[in-house]
Structure formats: structure tokens, C-alpha cells
Amino acid sequence: MAGRTSPKKDTSSDYRKNAQRAEIAAETQRLTAYLAPTVASEGLFLEEIEIRLAGAHRTVHVIVDLPETETGGVSLDRIADISRVLSDAMDEDPNDDGRPYSLEVSSPGVSRPLTEPRHWRRNTGRMVTVFPLRGDAVTGRLVETDAEGITLIPELPVKKGMKAKQGEKTHLAFSDIAKGRVEIEFAHLEDEPAGEDADEFESTAEEA
Missing domain, CATH: 3.30.300.70 (RimP-like superfamily, N-terminal)
Structure with missing residues (x-):
């Protein structure tokens, strides 16, 4: 045995x-x-x-x-x-x-991942990239954060050298977001120490 x-x-x-x-x-x-x-x-x-x-x-x-x-x-x-x-x-x-x-x-x-609702609220008005749990990443202007999620105006892909175009406002629920990050803009450099x-x-x- x-x-x-x-x-x-x-x-x-x-x-x-x-x-x-x-x-x-x-x-x-x-x-x-x-x-x-x-x-x-x-x-x-x-x-x-x-x-x-x-x-x-x-x-x-x-x-x-x-x-x-x-x-x-x-x-x-x-x-x-x-x-x-x-x-x-x-x-x-x-x-x-x-x-x-x-x-x-x-x-x-600015390199901190955005993972909590308070992180998103702190960065309202900034350009961010959102990584959803499913689908492709979305880059756009974060215009609002509520109890359920975020609202942003996406930047539409254009040919190199062309002026960026904006899409329609999009709402993403926190439950559908894996994380996000802030995109550095020269207009916001004075905010960083x-x-x-x-x-x-x-x-x-x-x-x-």
C-alpha cells in the first residue's frame, strides 16, 4: 500500500x-x-x-x-x-x-494609476486615458465624476499633423474601469511641483 x-x-x-x-x-x-x-x-x-x-x-x-x-x-x-x-x-x-x-x-x-473614485475626482478637467475591463483604452477630457462613474469627451484618432477632434460625451461606470492615468499636458505643468x-x-x- x-x-x-x-x-x-x-x-x-x-x-x-x-x-x-x-x-x-x-x-x-x-x-x-x-x-x-x-x-x-x-x-x-x-x-x-x-x-x-x-x-x-x-x-x-x-x-x-x-x-x-x-x-x-x-x-x-x-x-x-x-x-x-x-x-x-x-x-x-x-x-x-x-x-x-x-x-x-x-x-x-502624475504617474499614479487612477484606481479610486477620489483619484478621478481630483483630476476632473484633465486629459486622461481610461483602461476598461473589456475593450480598448479611451483617451479624452475628464469633465465630470459622479457616484457611479466618470464622464469624458473622447479624443478621436486623426492623421498625424491634423488638429485633434472630439467625440460625444461618454459615461463609463467605475465597475467597468480597470484603471486610468493622467496624460501630461503643457497647460497643466504649473499644477505639478x-x-x-x-x-x-x-x-x-x-x-x-
């Missing part, structure tokens, strides 16, 4: 990786809940927190954005200000385990 094959067990390396991923996920959730009110008190929105571990050292990358009611990008001055505020908040964190950390703060930049990569400010706070 053939013996049963034993279930594959995690190696020590797999176990450490899984444990580290679980630790990062738990700490990301905890820090998001802890820092979100601080970010909001500065008139910004906490978009995301990313944590990287290297031994006993942590790198905490906080991504902040303007609220939905504001247009443009987060200026370098605001990034510097919120960096100092967040550094103080982390130093005063009552549940911190005392390990040294580096704090990095940035805004998402000196380019996609220049809006990042890093602040390092080492603890004993």
Missing part, C-alpha cells in the same frame, strides 16, 4: 519571509490608523504607507495627497511641513517598539 505524501512544509527561509510579510502588513495597518488623523489635521489625505525592513531598521514611506476638493499637486513646502509633523508623531507613538526608522514622505505624482520626481522630500529620524 502506497504511503501518503506528507504536506509540504515551509522551509525556515519561507517561514521567515511569511512572518516578515505578516509583520509588515500589521504594522502598515497600525501606522495608517495612527497617522491618518495627523495628516488630515494638516489639510492633506493619507494615500498610502509602505514599509520596508532591513534587519532591525525600518523605512516608512508615507504618500500624501491633496483632498478631493483641491486641484493641482502637493507643493514641496507642504511636503517638508508634513514631514516634520509626521516625524514628531512617530517619535511620540505610544505603541512603537523603539526600532530605528527612516521616514520618507512624498506625493503620488517641479515634476513627477521633484515632489519627494525625505526626512530621516533615527532612534536608539
